Amino acid sequence: MVQGIETxxxxxxxxxxxxxxxxPISDLERELGxxxxxxxxxxxxxxxxxxxxxxxxxxxxxxxxxxxxxxxYALKSALARYxxxxxxxxxxxxGSNDVLDIVARTFLTHEQGAIVAQYAFAIYAxxxxxxxxxxxxxxxxxxxxxxxxxxxxxxxxxxxxxIANPNNPTGSSVSQQELKVFMQELPPHVHVVLxxxxxxxxxxxxxxxxxxxxxxxxxxxxxxxxxxxxxxGLRIGYALSSAPVANLLNRVRQPFxxxxxxxxxxxxxxxxxxxxxxxxxxxxxxxxxxxxPLEGKGLQVLPSQGNFLCLDMGxxxxxxxxxxxxxxxxxxPLGGYGMPNHLRVSVGLPEENARFLTALDHVLx
Amino acid sequence: MVQGIETxxxxxxxxxxxxxxxxPISDLERELGxxxxxxxxxxxxxxxxxxxxxxxxxxxxxxxxxxxxxxxYALKSALARYxxxxxxxxxxxxGSNDVLDIVARTFLTHEQGAIVAQYAFAIYAxxxxxxxxxxxxxxxxxxxxxxxxxxxxxxxxxxxxxIANPNNPTGSSVSQQELKVFMQELPPHVHVVLxxxxxxxxxxxxxxxxxxxxxxxxxxxxxxxxxxxxxxGLRIGYALSSAPVANLLNRVRQPFxxxxxxxxxxxxxxxxxxxxxxxxxxxxxxxxxxxxPLEGKGLQVLPSQGNFLCLDMGxxxxxxxxxxxxxxxxxxPLGGYGMPNHLRVSVGLPEENARFLTALDHVLx
Numbered sequence: 001m002v003q004g005i006e007t008x009x010x011x012x013x014x015x016x017x018x019x020x021x022x023x024p025i026s027d028l029e030r031e032l033g034x035x036x037x038x039x040x041x042x043x044x045x046x047x048x049x050x051x052x053x054x055x056x057x058x059x060x061x062x063x064x065x066x067x068x069x070x071x072x073y074a075l076k077s078a079l080a081r082y083x084x085x086x087x088x089x090x091x092x093x094x095g096s097n098d099v100l101d102i103v104a105r106t107f108l109t110h111e112q113g114a115i116v117a118q119y120a121f122a123i124y125a126x127x128x129x130x131x132x133x134x135x136x137x138x139x140x141x142x143x144x145x146x147x148x149x150x151x152x153x154x155x156x157x158x159x160x161x162x163i164a165n166p167n168n169p170t171g172s173s174v175s176q177q178e179l180k181v182f183m184q185e186l187p188p189h190v191h192v193v194l195x196x197x198x199x200x201x202x203x204x205x206x207x208x209x210x211x212x213x214x215x216x217x218x219x220x221x222x223x224x225x226x227x228x229x230x231x232x233g234l235r236i237g238y239a240l241s242s243a244p245v246a247n248l249l250n251r252v253r254q255p256f257x258x259x260x261x262x263x264x265x266x267x268x269x270x271x272x273x274x275x276x277x278x279x280x281x282x283x284x285x286x287x288x289x290x291x292x293p294l295e296g297k298g299l300q301v302l303p304s305q306g307n308f309l310c311l312d313m314g315x316x317x318x319x320x321x322x323x324x325x326x327x328x329x330x331x332x333p334l335g336g337y338g339m340p341n342h343l344r345v346s347v348g349l350p351e352e353n354a355r356f357l358t359a360l361d362h363v364l365x
Numbered sequence: 366m367v368q369g370i371e372t373x374x375x376x377x378x379x380x381x382x383x384x385x386x387x388x389p390i391s392d393l394e395r396e397l398g399x400x401x402x403x404x405x406x407x408x409x410x411x412x413x414x415x416x417x418x419x420x421x422x423x424x425x426x427x428x429x430x431x432x433x434x435x436x437x438y439a440l441k442s443a444l445a446r447y448x449x450x451x452x453x454x455x456x457x458x459x460g461s462n463d464v465l466d467i468v469a470r471t472f473l474t475h476e477q478g479a480i481v482a483q484y485a486f487a488i489y490a491x492x493x494x495x496x497x498x499x500x501x502x503x504x505x506x507x508x509x510x511x512x513x514x515x516x517x518x519x520x521x522x523x524x525x526x527x528i529a530n531p532n533n534p535t536g537s538s539v540s541q542q543e544l545k546v547f548m549q550e551l552p553p554h555v556h557v558v559l560x561x562x563x564x565x566x567x568x569x570x571x572x573x574x575x576x577x578x579x580x581x582x583x584x585x586x587x588x589x590x591x592x593x594x595x596x597x598g599l600r601i602g603y604a605l606s607s608a609p610v611a612n613l614l615n616r617v618r619q620p621f622x623x624x625x626x627x628x629x630x631x632x633x634x635x636x637x638x639x640x641x642x643x644x645x646x647x648x649x650x651x652x653x654x655x656x657x658p659l660e661g662k663g664l665q666v667l668p669s670q671g672n673f674l675c676l677d678m679g680x681x682x683x684x685x686x687x688x689x690x691x692x693x694x695x696x697x698p699l700g701g702y703g704m705p706n707h708l709r710v711s712v713g714l715p716e717e718n719a720r721f722l723t724a725l726d727h728v729l730x
Contacts, residue, residue: 005609008524008554010474016616021435030438039431048430057429061422064630065413065595066404070386073395094459094600097619105495109375110475130617132474159373189373230430233625235459244370251381252495254462259624260598265429 011110012132019126023330034328038355040346041330042232043168043198043308047282047349049230049265050275056268057261068260075263078270079238084210089240091249094257096197096224096237100127100162103193103220103239105252107159108133114160115153117145119170119337121195124162143302143310144172147182158190166198169334169344171304176207183216191218191245197237200228200276201283202305209240217242220249227307228279229269234259236266283307286347293357297364308346310334317343320363327359376475377497384491388695399693403720405711406695407597408533408563408673412647412714414595414630415640421633422626433625440623440632444603447635449575454605456614459622461562461589461602465492465527468558468585468604470617472524473498479525480518482510484535484702486560489527508667508675509537512547523555531563534699534709536669541572548581556583556610562602565593565641566648567670574605582607585614590627592672593644594634599624601631648672651712658722662729673711675699682708685728692724 006014022041029037076090093099104127108114113134116124128135134157138150145163154161166173174182183192199206209221221240226232236258239249269275290309294301300312313320321333321343332344345356371379387406394402441455458464469492473479478499481489493500499522503515510528519526531538539547548557564571574586586605591597601623604614634640655674659666665677678685686698686708697709710721 005613008477008556009471009613010477013471013613013616018616018618019435019620021432021620024432024434024436026434026438027436042432044432045430048427053429054426057426058423061419062413064418064422064598065410066390067386067407067409067591067597068600069389069391070384071389071392073389073391094463094619095621097621098459101619105470106374106378109497112373112375130470191373226432232432232621233429235433235621235624248370248374248378251378251383253383254459254466255384255386256460256462256597256600259600259627261626262624 010132012129016126016129019122020336022332023325025330028325028330032326037328037330038348038352039330040348040352040356041332043227043306043346044232045228045230045279046347046352047230047275047279050269050272052268052272053231053265056264060261060264064260066260068256068258068263070255072258072263075267078267082270083240085213085240086243088243089213089246091239091241091246091253092258093237093239093253095226095235096195096222097123098235098257099222099237099239100124100193100195102249102252103160104128104131104133106248107191111157112159113157114162115150115158116162117150117167119143119167119339120145120162121164121168122336142172143170145174147174147178151182151185154187154190156189160191160193162193162195164195164197166202166305168198168306169308169332169337170310171302171306171308173202173204173305176204179207183219186218188218191220192216193220193222195222197222197224197227198306199223200280201307213240213242217245220245225266225269228276229266230279231265231269234262234265236262283347286350286353289350289353290345290347290357297360308344311343311345313341313343315341317341323363324359327362329356329359331356375497377494381491381494384487385701387697388690390695393690393695397691402693402695403713403717404695405713405717405721406697408592408671408711409597410593410595410644411712411717412595412640412644415634415637417633417637418596418630421629425626425629429625431625433621433623433628435620437623437628440628443632443635448605450578450605451608453608454578454611456604456606456611456618457623458602458604458618460591460600461560461587462488463600463622464587464602464604465489465558465560467614467617468525469493469496469498471613472556476522477524478522479527480515480523481527482515482532484508484532484704485510485527486529486533487702507537508535510539512539512543516547516550519552519555521554525556525558527558527560529560529562531567531670533563533671534673534697534702535675536667536671536673538567538569538670541569544572548584551583553583556585557581558585558587560587562587562589562592563671564588565645566672578605578607582610585610590631590634593641594631595644596627596630596634599627599630601627648712651715651718654715654718655710655712655722662725673709676708676710678706678708680706682706688728689724692727694721694724696721
């Protein structure tokens with residue numbers, strides 16, 4: 001037996017509780033023996049992904065015995081062109097989770113810490129804790145980031161501030177004008193991770209990367225192919241930054257962190273902006289389809305700039321989540337976020353949204 | 366401009382030089398404008414991968430908009446069955462590089478360090494350095510691991526020892542008997558990472574995981590689907606360990622670190638051991654095809670238990686490497702390993718090996 005093994009690990013790892021992902025369909029099938037499951041638990045794209053991606057993947061399959069291009073030449077070129085940046089301003093990640101990890105590993109130590117907002121995407125705090133680095137959690141305002149308080153929280157030892165815009169799981173957002181004021185106030189020892197995983201769904205869209213990085217060289221913009229581009233299963237995210245910052249991030253990055261299929265899929269996905277447009281339209285319609293009936297049930301529905309809604313059930317949400325599972329509908333309980341009365345439901349296809357509403361009626365009645 | 370940005374990063378990142386991978390074929394095509402390139406630079410499987418994998422990948426493609434199963438249930442079950450372990454003894458990685466990173470992040474801090482061997486796989490030292498952790502490099506013996514000296518180097522602050530068996534890039538190995546004696550000597554605060562990426566090619570094979578982990582609960586065995594299974598492009602590696610160690614590693618692991626396609630490909634690959642057998646046979650023949658002519662040229666060829674040969678050119682190898690590139694043959698210079706006179710050449714198909722020998726003749730004449 002391994003006795004007291006935690007004695008030997010890094011201090012931050014001792015109390016670390018792993019991230020709780022949305023329940024996979026296969027798990028629910030196995031556990032409850034039910035079929036015909038609707039998963040609205042992980043903010044995935046119900047349209048799937050661009051048909052161009054399918055073609056690119058098929059043609060890349062024969063070459064899987066080769067290592068990926070660790071430099072990611074083709075994808076980084078495409079991203080640089082798309083954003084009006086240079087290739088040396090791009091850092092590729094195995095999903096944007098990997099990018100967040102890379103940034104944390106680059107800047108954080110046991111003495112150099114980070115600031116996150118209450119109710120912000122959970123991976124930020126986990127990544128900071130895994131580094132055994134000091135973590136400050138700044139209270140939210142209306143379930144969103146309080147940028148003024150976050151700027152005031154900066155200490156000499158602060159190296160990173162994580163901002164999710166829009167934020168998951170609450171759907172909150174800050175305006176670009178507020179962000180700009182915030183950025184201007186920060187001292188030079190602080191880098192800002194602006195996580196725009198959901199930018200394609202928001203009214204304001206993401207920041208103009210080239211302009212913002214030019215003006216704020218300590219800004220690190222994270223984006224992903226897992227949401228609007230529908231490639232969550234392939235794990236591709238990226239950071240846009242100044243070239244010196246990207247140089248540092250790429251030192252810490254594992255040399256083959258993105259798979260060959262991820263590289264070709266992302267390149268094909270980026271080229272099909274029509275698909276992103278259809279995704280956004282479906283999402284707008286789905287948000288409308290869901291909101292009115294939910295509010296009609298007397299639930300408080302937070303404003304959302306994402307592809308999901310965050311619902312205050314007015315009572316403990318975990319039993320509701322479990323009852324929905326038995327109806328074959330997977331949503332996301334938010335107890336781990338300190339929001340025990342809230343559920344997050346992703347926007348699905350119209351029939352999936354309807355299925356959720358019916359199941360919720362059944363559960364609440 | 367970002368001035369003095371290195372001031373703000375973790376100390377280990379300041380001097381970190383990224384890993385230099387084998388040159389991709391696409392890079393050489395782009396740079397020299399040549400075609401018909403033979404790449405023997407990354408110890409890839411020249412047979413490709415099992416046809417069963419191709420079928421599994423094709424059937425998984427439609428589902429890429431979903432996140433992978435973060436728990437890796439199916440693949441972990443298959444690996445546990447294969448090795449006679451339980452699922453909670455398996456940790457999946459985005460290639461074994463990711464597994465090595467996860468282990469380092471679990472056990473190392475600015476005060477808790479690691480021991481590696483001179484000429485050992487470069488990623489170990491880079492991973493330790495990225496953690497700003499103390500690193501001890503123990504001199505090699507005959508280009509291989511000196512286990513006695515490595516055990517003697519253990520300090521109170523030592524947490525990890527990395528052992529590559531067989532080692533890349535030298536091809537050296539230690540016997541299981543030597544390893545057993547080494548393991549028995551270690552104090553309880555030290556975990557051993559036994560990297561068996563090349564086990565399928567070696568005469569002795571890997572250790573019997575179930576028996577060894579039972580006897581040595583501080584042993585962490587790393588294996589990969591990138592070499593004999595031919596799936597380097599998809600990034601799947603794993604660690605086998607005691608359940609308490611796996612529990613720690615899985616806290617640090619990114620929740621979706623292996624792609625959906627990686628999960629299904631690895632499961633299909635594991636089930637086709639005939640393919641691994643054919644791979645081993647091809648490799649044996651290739652090693653014979655290469656060794657005699659190389660020794661005939663007066664080159665010193667190190668003993669190899671891998672799918673590659675390490676050659677002492679008796680003069681600076683970098684110009685030879687570059688001349689081979691112009692012949693359309695990519696091999697690996699080892700200057701970064703402190704072996705400026707050595708080249709590493711991977712075993713390819715018979716015609717690729719012949720092409721290398723001919724090109725080398727041309728370059729050396």
